[in-house]
Amino acid sequence: MSPSRIDLPTPMNDFEFPADAHTLEYARSQDAKDRLRHLRSEYIIPSKANLKARKLAKPALSNDEGIYLCGNSLGLQPKAMQTYIQAQLDTWSSIGVQGHFADIEDSPLPPWQHMAETAAKSMARVVGALPxxxxxxxxxxxxxxxxxxxxxxxxxxxxKILLEWKAFPSDHYAIESQIRHHGYSPEENMILLEPDDDHRISTEKVLKAIDDNADEIALVLLPGVQYYTGQLFGIPTITAHAHSKGLIIGWDCAHAAGNVPLKLHDWNVDFAVWCTYKYMNAGPGAIGGAFVHERHGKVKYDEDDKPVFMPRLSGWYGGDKKSRFRMDNVFRPIPGAAGWQCSNPSAIDLAALIAAMSIFDKTSIEELRQKSLRLTCYLEHLLDQKLSGFNEDAPFRIITPRDTRQRGTQLCILLKEGKLQPVSAALEVEGVICDKREPGVIRVAPVPMYNTYEEVCRFVQIFCAAL
Structure with a gap:
């Protein structure tokens, strides 16, 4: 079939690929030149046998590695994880409660009372924030x-709260319940941004919605990267515009943190949240991250030495360490985001997060972004080659923005009706792990920390065979 029979959007990127880009030889040549290829050895890559096993097994049932392209949902386990968690357990078993304050010479971890601060410092570098x-x-x-x-x-x-049409269900539920908590109706107080025909929401559309509803909006809450389409929102532009209307704006960076460069402080974002089990690789249900701009986290004291601070749900662990153990029931919050902490966090959870972030400490989000761009563009190029052989009845299309400035490492492939389940099953049989979202999207994330060009090439071959 003639390649001209399907009109493909022109990708806005700086990468060009040669005629032999579809070959494993080319993919391997790119892996050999990859300056970050050493980071792959920091992770446990599941074998095909492991992926099919349904019983506890050590990480090497075979040497035949699977293809794991699901870091957008759950990142792979860092090899350092066992060392860090075991250090926490050994501290607990050997010195008990003293682990809160005692420095252990041969431990990779600080005392438990300082672990949250250590983890926050590493995350701050990744999301562009002050510690x-x-x-x-x-x-x-x-x-x-x-x-x-x-x-x-x-x-x-x-x-009213302005959010997007297909917010992650948890976000949607949280917003609904907050509105009800204040005695309002979600049906009347949720402004849903509908997508354009291409499943995406343009920055211009967001700005217009802010303009049209500024007199009624109490909060703008949007995703940094939209989970279903992989669209990266124009965070700095939208944030600045919301502020120009006197509005508060927050960002859910679950799919952005550790994926794309963020500058939450410089962009003047009011607040942001993220999970750490996707691109940050801290494990399923791992402890989360939160950002509060320094202007909101200030703590002042009046002439009676009473703290003046932004209202919040307060808890013991958010109290200043210097006065935390006075036990006088006078809440003096830690300045900054830590003042929003409520409860004593799990030391095991923090050990896992610090272990995961130790690998980020060996590189930079800018370096990861460069590899991510090229890997994802390579995936896009190979898929476009396959698409060029179809007419309007192509079995799939890419709904993630073609402009690299508007996406992270995730490409979302929308399949024709009825193909999601059989294609997903066929991929699993071949040891390929991707993520599916009803009604018809497969999300593919070539993570620069541990994925390779060869894996991308093999995925496309297996995916097209499955079709």
Whole structure:
């Protein structure tokens, strides 16, 4: 069939690929030149046998590695994880409660009382924040509730929350419940941004919605990267525009943190939340991250030495360490995001997060982004080659933006009706793990930390055979 029979959008990127780009030889040549290829050895790559096993097994049932392209849902386990968690367990077993304060010479971990601060410092580098603007606490949805308790303060006409049409269900539920909590109706107080015909929501559309509803909006809450389409929103532009209308804006960065470069402080974002089990690889249900801009986290003291701070859901662990053990029931919050902490966090969870972040400490989000761009463009190129052989009845299409500035490492492939389940099953048989979302999307994420060009090439071959 003639390649001209399907009109493909022109990708806005700087990468060109040769005629032999579809070959394994080419893919392997790119892997050999990859400056970050050493990071793959920091992770446990499941074998095909492991992926099919349904019983506990050590990480090497065979040497035939599977193809894991699901870091957008759950990242692979760092090899350092066992060392860090075992260090926490050994501290607990050997010195008990003293582990909160005692430095252990041969441990990779600080005392438990400082672990959240250590994890926050590493995450701050990844999300472009000051260390004091980030806290490791709770999980994503809990953090949404904790921060909306401070930043969603409806009053009079200004009671509505602007969100997107297909918010991740947990976000949608949290927003609904917060609106109800304040005595309002979700049906009347949720402004849903509908997508354009291409499943995406343009920045211009967001700005217009802010303009049209500014007198009624109490909070704008959007995703950094949209989970279903993989669209990267124009965070700095939208944030600046919301502020120009006097609005508070928060971002759910679950699919953005560790995936794309963020500058939450410089962009003047009011608050943000993220999970750490996707691109940050801290494990299923791992402790979450939260950002509060420094202007909101200031703590002042009046002439009676009483703290003056932004209203919040307060808890013991958010109290200043210097006065935390006075036990006088006077809450003096830690300045910055840590002041929003409520409960003593799990040391095991923090050990896992610090282990995962130790690999990020060996590189930079900018380096990861460069590899991510090329890997994803390579995937896109190979898929487009397959698409060029079809007419309008092509069995799939890419709904993630073609402009590399508007996406992360995730490409979302929309399949023709009825193909999602059989294609997904066929991929699993071949040891390929991707992520599917009803009604017809397969999400493919070539993560620069551990995925390779060869894996991308093999995926496309297996995917097209499955079709």
């Amino acid at each position: 004091e603007e980030v806290a490791a606490m709770n999980t994503l949805t809990v953090n949404l509730h904790v921060l909306m308790a401070s930043f969603y303060r409806p009053s009079g006409r200004k009671s």
